[in-house]
Amino acid sequence: xxDASASVRDAADAYLRWYYDSAVWKRLSWRGVRTLKLPxxxxxxxxxxxxxxxxxxxxxxxxxxxxxxxxxxxLEARRAEGCVVTVDVDESxxxxxxxxxxxxxxLIGDSAGAATVERIAxxxxxxxxxxxxxxxxDHAAAHVRRELDALxxxxxxxxxxxxxxxxxxxxxxxxxxxxxxxEAVAAFVAANPDALAPDAARAAKFGCxxxxxxxxxxx
Numbered sequence: 001x002x003d004a005s006a007s008v009r010d011a012a013d014a015y016l017r018w019y020y021d022s023a024v025w026k027r028l029s030w031r032g033v034r035t036l037k038l039p040x041x042x043x044x045x046x047x048x049x050x051x052x053x054x055x056x057x058x059x060x061x062x063x064x065x066x067x068x069x070x071x072x073x074x075l076e077a078r079r080a081e082g083c084v085v086t087v088d089v090d091e092s093x094x095x096x097x098x099x100x101x102x103x104x105x106x107l108i109g110d111s112a113g114a115a116t117v118e119r120i121a122x123x124x125x126x127x128x129x130x131x132x133x134x135x136x137x138d139h140a141a142a143h144v145r146r147e148l149d150a151l152x153x154x155x156x157x158x159x160x161x162x163x164x165x166x167x168x169x170x171x172x173x174x175x176x177x178x179x180x181x182x183e184a185v186a187a188f189v190a191a192n193p194d195a196l197a198p199d200a201a202r203a204a205k206f207g208c209x210x211x212x213x214x215x216x217x218x219x
Contacts, residue, residue, distance in 0.1 A: 012207040013172045020173045025210075028066075031073070033095040035066025040206035041164075042067075046074055048132060048160055048202065055129030056082035058120060058154070060111035060147060061137035061164075063088065065098025071132075072103035085123050087111040088137065111137050112146035121154055131155060135181070136164035144184035152188070152195055155218040161196060163214035171212065182213060194219055 019025060019038065028035050035042070048054065049071075055078075057071045068086040075084065087107045091099070098104060105123055109116040124131070133155060135147050144163065155161060166182040168174040189196060199215035209215075 008207065016167065016208040017172055020167070030066045030070045031097060033066040033069050033097055034064035035070065036063065037067060038208070038210045041209055041211060042070060044202060044205055044209070045071075045132070045134070045162070049074055050078070052130050052132070052158070052160060054132040054160065055080040056124060056127055056131045057084045058124075058131060058133040058151070059084060059086040060135050060151075061088060062086040062091070062094060062098070062106065064093050065095045065104070067134075067136070068104050069095070069098045069101060072098075072101045075103050081129060082127060083123075085120055087116060087120070111135075112143065112150045114150075117150045117154070120151070124154065131159040132162075133160065134162045134164060139165045139168060139177075139180045141179035141181070141184040141187070144181045145187055148184060148188040152192070152218070157218055159218040160199075161216040161218065162211050163216075164211050166212050166214040167210055185214060 025036055025038060028037060028039065057075065059068055059071065062068055068084050071084045075082065083103045083105050085105050085107065087109065089108065091106065091108060107116055107119055133151065135144060152161065163181050163185050165180065166185060168177040168180040169182065171182050196216040197219050199217050202215040203209055203212055
């Protein structure tokens with residue numbers, strides 16, 4: 001008899017390749033603002049924020065601002081005490097809705113740079129509630145590794161980290177990409193074995209994810 005789990009994995013990979021290669025994700029929006037995500041991931045994220053009582057969200061890679069707006073609306077609905085801190089190198093594509101949302105605090109600069117990290121830490125302050133952090137900026141392995149080295153220390157025990165686009169470089173899309181987020185994650189975990197606990201159940205919940213092998217909880 002064929003391995004059912006293997007068949008499911010094959011089907012999930014086939015769907016993920018279709019979704020990615022057809023560029024449906026480039027035509028996704030939240031309240032009219034372009035949001036470059038997998039819908040199942042967005043659903044997963046809001047479940048995590050609710051179940052783990054996250055009051056702060058740190059995002060690298062603002063772009064159009066669709067995901068920042070999504071997270072800000074979520075925090076507003078929950079009457080959270082914090083805000084979305086989102087970072088990008090420029091705001092040339094930022095939508096006015098994201099620019100104007102009172103729950104979004106925008107930072108411009110290198111997401112792994114010392115000055116940016118200091119500003120994020122200052123905004124978080126002496127917060128008592130959990131953080132949801134998502135890394136989705138430059139996907140080159142070297143940059144993601146810099147982000148992990150710089151930003152994971154801001155997380156406290158029980159905080160959530162998601163590293164997006166671990167699927168590039170042939171995992172299973174864009175085999176030509178070169179070392180990317182998954183390779184950065186593997187190198188960081190190898191060098192810091194006590195920092196992050198993999199959240200395999202979350203990564204696998206909907207069968208496929210742009211952040212496959214990229215869900216973690218701070219130890």
